[in-house]
Amino acid sequence: xxxxxxxxxxxxxxxxxxxxxxxxxxxxxxxxxxxxxxxxxxxxxxxxxxxxxxxxxxxxxxxxxxxxxxxxxxxxxxxxxxxxxxxxxxxxxxxxxxxxxxxxxxxxxxxxxxxxxxxxxxxxxxxxxxxxxxxxxxxxxxxxxxxxxxxxxxxxxxxxxxxxxxxxxxxxxxxxxxxxxxxxxxxxxxxxxxxxxxxxxxxxxxxxxxxxxx
DNA sequence: CGGTTGTAGGGTCAAGTATT
DNA sequence: AATACTTGACCCTACAACCG
Numbered sequence: 372x373x374x375x376x377x378x379x380x381x382x383x384x385x386x387x388x389x390x391x392x393x394x395x396x397x398x399x400x401x402x403x404x405x406x407x408x409x410x411x412x413x414x415x416x417x418x419x420x421x422x423x424x425x426x427x428x429x430x431x432x433x434x435x436x437x438x439x440x441x442x443x444x445x446x447x448x449x450x451x452x453x454x455x456x457x458x459x460x461x462x463x464x465x466x467x468x469x470x471x472x473x474x475x476x477x478x479x480x481x482x483x484x485x486x487x488x489x490x491x492x493x494x495x496x497x498x499x500x501x502x503x504x505x506x507x508x509x510x511x512x513x514x515x516x517x518x519x520x521x522x523x524x525x526x527x528x529x530x531x532x533x534x535x536x537x538x539x540x541x542x543x544x545x546x547x548x549x550x551x552x553x554x555x556x557x558x559x560x561x562x563x564x565x566x567x568x569x570x571x572x573x574x575x576x577x578x579x580x581x582x583x584x585x
Numbered sequence: 586c587g588g589t590t591g592t593a594g595g596g597t598c599a600a601g602t603a604t605t
Numbered sequence: 606a607a608t609a610c611t612t613g614a615c616c617c618t619a620c621a622a623c624c625g
Contacts, residue, residue: 527617540588553618
């Protein structure tokens with residue numbers, strides 16, 4: 372079915388992840404790595420991997436450098452970060468480096484399975500509670516009038532508000548009674564004005580300044 | 586399905602010109 | 606000088622076609 376790589380230096384957590392995957396994604400094969408070097412070795416030997424779960428605390432990788440190295444080695448392989456850290460800027464940075472998701476280690480087993488299924492289906496997973504609360508923004512004292520969100524038009528803010536709710540372009544088009552292509556254009560403009568490269572990053576930015584889109 | 590590019594219609598505003 | 610009209614630039618919105 373699926374072939375996944377779990378890269379974590381804690382054997383107990385690694386084994387727990389393997390057990391959860393075995394139970395929830397029956398028929399899947401899980402490979403293990405206790406270090407970044409081992410993970411790079413595994414991905415070099417297996418070009419049929421569907422997903423890699425990468426811990427940020429690997430002994431031979433500092434912070435997100437492990438993700439960067441993995442992405443550089445196998446750009447085709449989707450990588451999801453599994454970490455105890457839940458700072459929003461770290462998540463944003465991981466997404467910038469090409470991660471397809473971010474799963475906190477505190478995630479319940481069932482939620483973890485839903486997240487993995489979502490990611491394997493080609494979607495991006497982010498924990499909703501982090502998107503709502505998260506860490507303070509990089510410039511907490513920056514006045515709202517200088518926030519890039521204020522440069523958005525009313526319609527663009529309306530579209531962004533629906534994006535924050537997790538709605539697809541198709542759903543947003545239905546809600547606003549406009550064509551889907553129109554929504555896409557708005558999204559393009561939003562990404563350009565917010566200086567981000569994906570809708571997920573725009574959503575994270577918007578959720579930091581929730582009042583800025585209302 | 587998400588995103589980009591090109592095109593078109595409509596609204597706004599400043600600048601120029603004509604009229605009173 | 607004051608007012609009204611015209612013009613052109615610019616922006617927003619919407620859409621189709623296309624790509625990955």
